[in-house]
Amino acid sequence: MNQQLTIADKTFNSRLFTGTGKFSSSKLMQEALLVSESELITVALKRVDINNEDDDILAHLNKPHINLLPNTSGVRDAKEAVFAAELSREALETNWVKLEIHPDPRYLLPDPIETLKAAEELVKKGFVVMPYIHADPVLCKRLEEVGVQCVMPLGAPIGSNKGLKTQDFLEIIIEQSNVPVIVDAGIGSPSHAAHAMEIGADAVLVNTAIAVSQNPVTMAKAFKIAVQAGRMAFEAKLAPVKKQAEASSPLTKFLAD
Amino acid sequence: MIQNDIAKNEGQKTNSFTETFKNYTWDEVLHDINSKTINDVEHALATEKRDLEDFKALISPAAKPFLEQMAQISRQLTKKRFGNTMQMYAPLYLSNECQNICTYCGFSFTNKIPRRTLTDAEILKEVKYLKQKGFDHVLLVTGEANQTVGVNYINNAIKLIKPYFSNITIEVQPLEKDEYELLMQNGLYAVLVYQETYHKEEYKKHHPKGKKSNFNYRLETPDRLGQAGIHKIGLGALFGLEDWRADIFFTALHLKYLQKQYWKTKYSISFPRLRPHSGGLEPKVEMTDADLVQLICAYRLLDEDLELSMSTRESEHFRNNIVQLGITSISSESKTNPGGYAVEPKSLEQFEISDERSTEDFTQMLKDQGLEVVWKDWEHFG
Numbered sequence: 001m002n003q004q005l006t007i008a009d010k011t012f013n014s015r016l017f018t019g020t021g022k023f024s025s026s027k028l029m030q031e032a033l034l035v036s037e038s039e040l041i042t043v044a045l046k047r048v049d050i051n052n053e054d055d056d057i058l059a060h061l062n063k064p065h066i067n068l069l070p071n072t073s074g075v076r077d078a079k080e081a082v083f084a085a086e087l088s089r090e091a092l093e094t095n096w097v098k099l100e101i102h103p104d105p106r107y108l109l110p111d112p113i114e115t116l117k118a119a120e121e122l123v124k125k126g127f128v129v130m131p132y133i134h135a136d137p138v139l140c141k142r143l144e145e146v147g148v149q150c151v152m153p154l155g156a157p158i159g160s161n162k163g164l165k166t167q168d169f170l171e172i173i174i175e176q177s178n179v180p181v182i183v184d185a186g187i188g189s190p191s192h193a194a195h196a197m198e199i200g201a202d203a204v205l206v207n208t209a210i211a212v213s214q215n216p217v218t219m220a221k222a223f224k225i226a227v228q229a230g231r232m233a234f235e236a237k238l239a240p241v242k243k244q245a246e247a248s249s250p251l252t253k254f255l256a257d
Numbered sequence: 258m259i260q261n262d263i264a265k266n267e268g269q270k271t272n273s274f275t276e277t278f279k280n281y282t283w284d285e286v287l288h289d290i291n292s293k294t295i296n297d298v299e300h301a302l303a304t305e306k307r308d309l310e311d312f313k314a315l316i317s318p319a320a321k322p323f324l325e326q327m328a329q330i331s332r333q334l335t336k337k338r339f340g341n342t343m344q345m346y347a348p349l350y351l352s353n354e355c356q357n358i359c360t361y362c363g364f365s366f367t368n369k370i371p372r373r374t375l376t377d378a379e380i381l382k383e384v385k386y387l388k389q390k391g392f393d394h395v396l397l398v399t400g401e402a403n404q405t406v407g408v409n410y411i412n413n414a415i416k417l418i419k420p421y422f423s424n425i426t427i428e429v430q431p432l433e434k435d436e437y438e439l440l441m442q443n444g445l446y447a448v449l450v451y452q453e454t455y456h457k458e459e460y461k462k463h464h465p466k467g468k469k470s471n472f473n474y475r476l477e478t479p480d481r482l483g484q485a486g487i488h489k490i491g492l493g494a495l496f497g498l499e500d501w502r503a504d505i506f507f508t509a510l511h512l513k514y515l516q517k518q519y520w521k522t523k524y525s526i527s528f529p530r531l532r533p534h535s536g537g538l539e540p541k542v543e544m545t546d547a548d549l550v551q552l553i554c555a556y557r558l559l560d561e562d563l564e565l566s567m568s569t570r571e572s573e574h575f576r577n578n579i580v581q582l583g584i585t586s587i588s589s590e591s592k593t594n595p596g597g598y599a600v601e602p603k604s605l606e607q608f609e610i611s612d613e614r615s616t617e618d619f620t621q622m623l624k625d626q627g628l629e630v631v632w633k634d635w636e637h638f639g
Binding site: 046048075076080 | 340628
């Protein structure tokens with residue numbers, strides 16, 4: 001099977017990370033996420049009642065192999081993000097946080113300046129920080145410098161299902177990164193997920209494409225297989241793509257003359 | 258003909274919508290909309306990024322034969338953005354005291370009805386009822402009576418109920434920017450302020466007395482909210498006062514202006530149709546169910562991330578069906594009289610509720626349709 005992925009103190013067999021939004025019921029969400037075999041599942045703090053152990057979403061994710069990844073969706077700046085992370089650490093007993101700061105409520109695009117600020121502070125406070133960001137290679141290096149445990153660049157606007165629109169930049173990030181690169185947002189089909197894995201992403205995060213499909217359980221399985229296949233291809237080293245046939249050596253044939 | 262949208266204002270950042278608004282006349286807008294052809298509609302349906310000219314085509318009479326197609330696209334876009342979910346909220350009427358005369362409203366100053374403003378104890382009694390129903394997003398509503406339900410009363414109410422609700426919205430008289438800032442510090446999330454009608458001359462006739470008769474002050478309220486940095490602004494017009502096609506265009510124009518100016522703020526649109534009440538104004542321009550579906554879908558096609566909200570003014574049958582076509586936020590079992598839930602359930606309402614189903618029955622209907630009922634989708638971080 002695929003090599004394991006390690007982030008901070010945790011090791012994952014599955015490179016498919018998932019989310020909890022947009023499902024038509026918590027039961028269906030649970031079924032789909034179990035089939036996906038995902039071990040890291042993000043949940044929006046604003047959607048759960050963190051003081052209630054019987055919260056519908058949390059109760060459905062209470063399984064030994066599932067690690068909850070609280071996200072800060074809804075915050076607009078670094079200050080609110082730090083507050084949210086501390087709230088979740090206390091209530092959900094995890095120091096892992098998916099740092100999402102999108103002051104723009106329409107396209108939910110991440111604010112790079114506030115994200116860097118919050119990341120630095122959260123790392124100092126002992127959090128495992130997983131920042132959701134643009135596919136910006138320089139920002140990734142800056143985040144790495146302040147001590148984040150991975151980076152989560154977007155493939156396309158969140159929820160858009162458009163695939164790897166940022167591929168050229170993702171490739172630079174993957175080439176340069178010293179921390180795992182998780183492609184987050186925009187992955188709309190299993191082939192997109194496989195593609196991300198083939199170009200060397202360490203994992204992908206998929207939510208909308210599973211939750212909103214006609215059959216979320218089957219789709220979750222399709223993503224599971226696609227991520228495994230893509231990773232397997234990456235580990236086996238894909239043959240390079242050739243633009244033209246290379247049957248003979250017209251330019252260097254003279255050397256043999 | 259006035260062309261397109263607010264692009265002409267680019268580069269010169271304005272301080273209020275009034276400056277954009279004055280470039281338009283009611284009659285020209287209405288003429289434009291009514292002149293849209295089948296070709297315009299087909300273009301609006303085929304394109305991916307729709308502008309206000311496309312929107313005019315989609316709300317025009319020419320779009321009527323394309324209603325099913327609009328509904329299909331609307332449903333698909335809504336699912337993509339919001340998934341299979343429906344946000345629940347409950348209105349909580351705090352007071353029916355009002356110094357405004359509004360020709361269409363049951364709380365109008367001259368209406369001889371018993372007036373009531375809830376005390377803290379009464380508010381908490383209503384809160385207890387709503388919490389036991391499951392509500393976590395609440396909409397506080399008052400009339401406009403500055404002596405009794407001014408900003409201090411509203412501020413007190415927000416502080417009082419904050420421990421019980423994740424998300425607090427108000428629908429009260431327009432306030433000043435610093436007043437909004439004060440309320441936000443204490444937990445206010447959103448403000449709904451409907452222009453009622455964008456027909457400036459007719460607006461005066463519908464609002465002959467009281468602070469509400471100042472058209473421009475109301476029109477600029479969303480600007481003050483945006484400048485205060487509010488999380489969400491709700492817009493709308495009261496359909497039936499004037500030709501709804503022009504009113505809905507101006508609402509969209511207002512929305513597009515605000516989205517560019519206050520890009521960190523979220524927006525919602527509501528679709529109130531005139532309902533019978535104890536004041537008794539009949540709709541001037543009737544809006545049919547098909548019209549309402551058309552414009553809800555037109556909004557979704559214009560903007561796939563917009564919150565579209567529906568009250569219990571509409572019938573059970575209509576609501577059962579519209580929840581699949583673009584609406585993302587909805588109330589149930591509402592009472593539009595202060596104290597109507599638990600304090601004094603028999604008092605007079607602002608308008609008649611049409612869908613009287615219990616919250617349990619209503620949410621069961623949503624679940625049966627494959628929609629996850631969302632009670633909580635906010636947390637006050639800070």
